[in-house]
Structure formats: C-alpha cells, structure tokens
Amino acid sequence: MRITIIGSGNVATHLAAAFKNAGHRIVQVYSRDAQHAALLAYHVKAEPVSDLTQIDPETDLFVISIKDDAIGPVAEQLASYNKLMVHTSGATHMYALQAYAENVGVFYPLQTFSKTREIDFRDVPLCIEAANADIAKELTELAQTISNNVYTVDSAQRKILHLAAVFACNFPNYLYNIAQQLLAQHDLDFNLIRPLILETAEKAMTSLPGNVQTGPAVRNDQTTMDNHLALLQNQPDLQQLYTLLSQGIIKMDIDPPADK
Amino acid sequence: MRITIIGSGNVATHLAAAFKNAGHRIVQVYSRDAQHAALLAYHVKAEPVSDLTQIDPETDLFVISIKDDAIGPVAEQLASYNKLMVHTSGATHMYALQAYAENVGVFYPLQTFSKTREIDFRDVPLCIEAANADIAKELTELAQTISNNVYTVDSAQRKILHLAAVFACNFPNYLYNIAQQLLAQHDLDFNLIRPLILETAEKAMTSLPGNVQTGPAVRNDQTTMDNHLALLQNQPDLQQLYTLLSQGIIKMDIDPPADK
Numbered sequence: 199m200r201i202t203i204i205g206s207g208n209v210a211t212h213l214a215a216a217f218k219n220a221g222h223r224i225v226q227v228y229s230r231d232a233q234h235a236a237l238l239a240y241h242v243k244a245e246p247v248s249d250l251t252q253i254d255p256e257t258d259l260f261v262i263s264i265k266d267d268a269i270g271p272v273a274e275q276l277a278s279y280n281k282l283m284v285h286t287s288g289a290t291h292m293y294a295l296q297a298y299a300e301n302v303g304v305f306y307p308l309q310t311f312s313k314t315r316e317i318d319f320r321d322v323p324l325c326i327e328a329a330n331a332d333i334a335k336e337l338t339e340l341a342q343t344i345s346n347n348v349y350t351v352d353s354a355q356r357k358i359l360h361l362a363a364v365f366a367c368n369f370p371n372y373l374y375n376i377a378q379q380l381l382a383q384h385d386l387d388f389n390l391i392r393p394l395i396l397e398t399a400e401k402a403m404t405s406l407p408g409n410v411q412t413g414p415a416v417r418n419d420q421t422t423m424d425n426h427l428a429l430l431q432n433q434p435d436l437q438q439l440y441t442l443l444s445q446g447i448i449k450m451d452i453d454p455p456a457d458k
Numbered sequence: 459m460r461i462t463i464i465g466s467g468n469v470a471t472h473l474a475a476a477f478k479n480a481g482h483r484i485v486q487v488y489s490r491d492a493q494h495a496a497l498l499a500y501h502v503k504a505e506p507v508s509d510l511t512q513i514d515p516e517t518d519l520f521v522i523s524i525k526d527d528a529i530g531p532v533a534e535q536l537a538s539y540n541k542l543m544v545h546t547s548g549a550t551h552m553y554a555l556q557a558y559a560e561n562v563g564v565f566y567p568l569q570t571f572s573k574t575r576e577i578d579f580r581d582v583p584l585c586i587e588a589a590n591a592d593i594a595k596e597l598t599e600l601a602q603t604i605s606n607n608v609y610t611v612d613s614a615q616r617k618i619l620h621l622a623a624v625f626a627c628n629f630p631n632y633l634y635n636i637a638q639q640l641l642a643q644h645d646l647d648f649n650l651i652r653p654l655i656l657e658t659a660e661k662a663m664t665s666l667p668g669n670v671q672t673g674p675a676v677r678n679d680q681t682t683m684d685n686h687l688a689l690l691q692n693q694p695d696l697q698q699l700y701t702l703l704s705q706g707i708i709k710m711d712i713d714p715p716a717d718k
Binding site: 391 | 526527549568569570572575577581582583585607609611614615617618619620621622623624625626627628629630631632633634635636637638639640641643644645646647648649650651652653654655656657658659660661662663666667668670671672673674675676679681682685686689690695698699700702703706707709710
C-alpha cells in the first residue's frame with residue numbers, strides 16, 4: 199500500500215517503521231517542522247514535506263498522527279484528495295474526520311511509544327474503526343500486516359480504552375516515580391525495586407489484577423499503613439494519595455491471596 | 459547450611475525452595491497449620507512440625523517468615539536454642555529479634571511472591587541487616603548462594619523500601635485492576651491493555667520513571683482530562699483518584715518527553 203504519514207512524533211515514527219518493514223511504501227512524511235519530517239522520512243525512505251500544499255496525491259492512505267486538536271483542521275485540508283484517511287488517536291472520535299470526508303477510519307495502536315525504545319509491533323494491539331464495512335476490511339487487512347493483535351473498537355469503546363490506558367500506564371509510571379524519589383531521598387538504589395515493578399506487571403499478564411492484590415491495604419493491616427503514613431509526614435500530597443489508594447484497595451470486592 | 463523455616467506462606471515457600479536448590483539442608487518446616495507445614499516440608503525434603511516444642515536444636519539458622527505481629531513472640535520462644543535467627547519482614551525492625559537474642563539479623567527478599575508462580579530467585583534483591591559484622595558476613599554469604607542482588611540495608615532504610623514497594627507494586631496492581639474493571643464494564647478484553655502494562659514496567663527497567671512519563675496530565679491536556687472525568691461521572695471514588703494522580707503528575711519536576 200502507498201501510505202503518507204502526517205506527523206513525526208512517537209506514534210508516527212513507530213507506525214511508519216512498522217509499515218515500511220511490512221513492505222508498504224511510505225510516500226511522504228509531513229511535519230510542520232522540516233527537520234522532524236526529514237529525519238523520519240530518511241528512516242523510511244520517503245519524501246519529507248513541511249507544507250500541506252506539497253502533499254503528493256499519488257497515495258492510498260493518509261495516516262494522521264498529530265496532536266488531537268490539530269486532527270480536524272489537517273483532515274479538512276487533506277479531504278480534497280479524496281483518499282482514505284485515518285487518525286491514530288485514542289481520545290478523538292472518528293467524527294473529527296467524518297466532518298470532512300466519507301472514506302475515513304481510526305487506526306489506534308494501544309501502546310506507549312518512545313522514540314528511543316525499540317518495540318515489536320506484532321505485539322501491539324491495533325484498534326480499528328471504520329466509516330463502512332469496506333473500509334473496515336481494508337484497514338483490518340492493513341493492520342494484520344503489522345500486528346497480530348487487531349481489534350475492532352468503536353469510538354465510544356476507544357474512549358474507555360484511552361481512559362483505562364491512563365490507569366494502566368501513566369498512573370503506574372507516576373507511582374514508580376514516587377517510589378524512585380522515596381528511595382533517592384534515603385540514598386537507596388532504584389535497582390532495588392526494579393525487579394518488583396517488573397514482576398508485578400508480569401503477574402498481570404496471566405492473572406486478573408484483582409486476584410493477585412497484595413500489600414497492607416488488602417490485608418487491612420492498619421498498623422503498617424499507619425507506619426507508612428508516619429514516614430510520609432513531611433509529604434502531605436503523598437499521604438493523601440497513600441490513603442486514597444489504600445481505601446480503594448480495602449473496598450475491593452475480592453478474596454485476596456495470602457500475602458505472607 | 460542447616461536451615462529451619464518458621465512459616466509456610468509465600469515468602470517462606472520461595473525462600474525454602476531457593477535454599478534447597480542452592481544445596482542447603484532444610485531441617486524442619488514449622489507452621490501452626492500441620493497441613494501447611496507438611497506440604498512445604500514435603501517439597502524441600504524437611505521434617506514438618508506444627509508445635510514449637512518439637513523444634514530440632516540441630517540447626518544453624520532459624521528463618522522466621524510469619525505475620526509481622528507474630529515475629530516477636532516466636533523469636534522469644536526460639537531464643538533458648540541460641541542459634542542465628544533472622545526475620546524476612548520489610549516492615550519489622552531488627553529489634554523485634556534483638557529483644558530476645560544477640561545472634562540475629564534480617565533477610566528481606568524485595569519481591570512479590572505467589573505460591574503458584576515460579577520466580578528466579580537469582581534476580582530477587584535480598585536486603586541484609588545484621589546485629590554485628592560476623593553475622594553480616596555470614597548472612598551475606600548465605601544470600602549470595604541464592605541471589606545475585608544482595609544489599610546491606612539497615613532497619614530505617616528497610617522501612618522506606620517497604621513503603622516504596624507499596625507504591626511500586628501494590629498500588630500499580632490496584633490501578634491495573636481499575637483498568638480491567640473499566641474495560642469489563644464496556645465489554646472490552648483485558649488483553650487489549652496487557653501489552654501496555656508490561657511495556658510501561660519494562661521502560662522503568664532502563665529509564666528513570668520521571669524521564670518517561672506520558673499521558674494527558676504531563677502534557678497538562680485539560681480537555682482530555684475533563685473528558686476522562688466525565689466518563690467516570692458515576693464513579694466518584696475513581697474521579698477523585700484520577701484528579702489526585704493527575705495533579706501529582708502536573709506538579710512533577712521533570713522535562714517530559716513528547717508524547718505524540
């Protein structure tokens with residue numbers, strides 16, 4: 199397939215590379231920033247453009263992977279080419295494209311991407327939505343060329359997925375950061391706790407998290423929780439967070455495993 | 459070394475197996491529950507006992523791996539044997555043993571254990587504390603027979619580690635549970651989000667979490683956060699948690715990577 203990548207951020211970068219590796223042709227890479235466009239275009243052997251008027255109409259698909267609030271305006275400009283257009287945003291309704299064109303869909307990779315970290319795209323869940331059945335078939339076939347985990351997810355479900363991803367990724371990472379800061383404050387090495395972080399995530403690969411919850415809160419071990427709150431006495435924000443999370447765990451409707 | 463295991467929970471089970479695999483002899487396994495004692499004792503070819511009066515004095519080390527509030531009373535009963543005693547608790551001071559004996563230490567494996575999940579003990583950080591330098595040497599040598607990650611950590615530091623472990627393990631698992639529940643409420647498969655959970659943890663293996671924070675809060679993307687809060691309108695506890703975690707991320711003193 200001939201694919202034009204609109205955007206040069208983390209998602210655009212990883213998607214473009216995955217398409218290229220699967221044998222598709224990346225026609226152009228567009229970014230407002232000419233240097234960013236040039237860098238990604240170089241990697242995927244495409245033409246860099248930094249002005250939407252330079253878009254080559256000889257393409258099959260526009261993949262719009264830019265900031266959420268820019269999706270609509272860019273789609274409006276691209277609509278005149280009458281090509282299939284998708285966006286890659288978890289938080290944006292397909293209407294953002296349908297307002298301007300009929301041949302549209304969504305191609306949402308549910309993963310956290312860093313430019314500096316390699317990722318095996320075959321493991322990345324790809325969530326597809328399409329304006330009609332023909333487009334759904336085309337996007338699903340395209341998705342299957344780069345991922346083994348292709349799902350059909352409508353806009354309402356995708357909003358929930360995006361929210362769930364915040365709880366599953368952004369918030370845990372913030373808690374890792376708190377742990378790292380606590381250790382650093384007491385001259386302790388973050389490596390001490392890294393295996394615990396990984397094992398906790400790996401447990402969730404084969405178990406439902408509610409079935410493997412451990413810690414003082416799920417045991418309702420008030421003494422340990424009080425000791426922890428005392429250690430945080432100079433950090434009221436963390437005390438509040440500790441209390442709220444612990445209360446949530448205490449209220450969990452589960453039969454916890456023995457923790458000791 | 460001849461080792462007696464006091465306890466039959468997750469930590470006792472994994473430690474006993476690791477010691478046995480490293481060539482040590484497990485003399486006895488004690489548990490108040492005779493069946494639990496028998497099961498673990500069978501696995502490590504030891505004698506099961508369910509009464510502390512049946513303890514065999516021909517041992518080199520008592521490993522006390524039981525509920526925190528039972529450590530002191532059991533240590534008091536074992537003190538008469540005049541053997542080296544350690545506890546395995548993150549939240550308990552070494553004084554809990556020193557109150558009754560001089561030959562004491564702490565042997566704290568910083569990992570989350572489930573009886574049903576295999577773990578490579580060589581990767582588990584072992585935190586050692588000892589009442590004197592000779593014991594420190596002996597415990598460190600013992601620890602090195604089962605783990606490649608042996609640290610010397612005093613009681614004050616261990617309290618911080620235990621607190622940090624709650625933020626790095628128990629709380630993230632609870633957030634995974636929230637994500638899973640949100641998906642289930644909308645007929646979405648938890649498998650959709652599992653790769654994201656794992657990748658987030660794997661990023662923390664090589665990066666500091668503060669350097670790889672992503673999501674709407676670190677971009678201060680108020681529109682997306684408001685949309686998420688609206689999705690949680692019938693779940694005020696989750697709204698409160700979402701707000702508190704997002705406020706913490708917004709206040710993070712970091713230079714976030716581009717998220718798109």
